[in-house]
Amino acid sequence: MLDPKKIEEFAKSITDSMPDGMKKMAEETEGKVKQVIQAQLARMDIVTREEFDVQSQVLLRTREKLMVLEQRLDALEKAEDETQPEG
Structure with a gap:
């Protein structure tokens, strides 16, 4: 408050x-x-400025984690595509 x-x-x-x-x-x-x-x-x-700033930092960290997970998922999907036989 x-x-x-x-x-x-x-x-x-x-x-x-x-x-x-x-x-x-x-x-x-x-x-x-x-x-x-x-x-x-x-x-x-x-909300107070402090609460807003804290939530902004939480959101930033969450976005960063999401980007890392998306990159890992893309790499896994690419690796799976490469290992599956065509056909």
């Missing part, structure tokens, strides 16, 4: 942008703003 500090900073920036008269009310509602933001982000099914 997303970094709670980032969410807190975002919620704080919203409350800081409010007029002074509303700051007290903003302080009371800051927790609710955090909850709403977290709930909305959770619904979006977002």
Whole structure:
């Protein structure tokens, strides 16, 4: 999930942008703003950059392994074709 500090900073920036008269009310509602933001982000099914990078590396390694296996299969098929009598 997303970094709670980032969410807190975002919620704080919203409350800081409010007029002074509303700051007290903003302080009371800051927790609710955090909850709403977290709930909305959770619904979006977002992954962190770290999770994305990890999955990208897993995919890269999987592709490399697949290429090696395809090459081995091609070599085996070629060897089999060469050993089978024609006819």
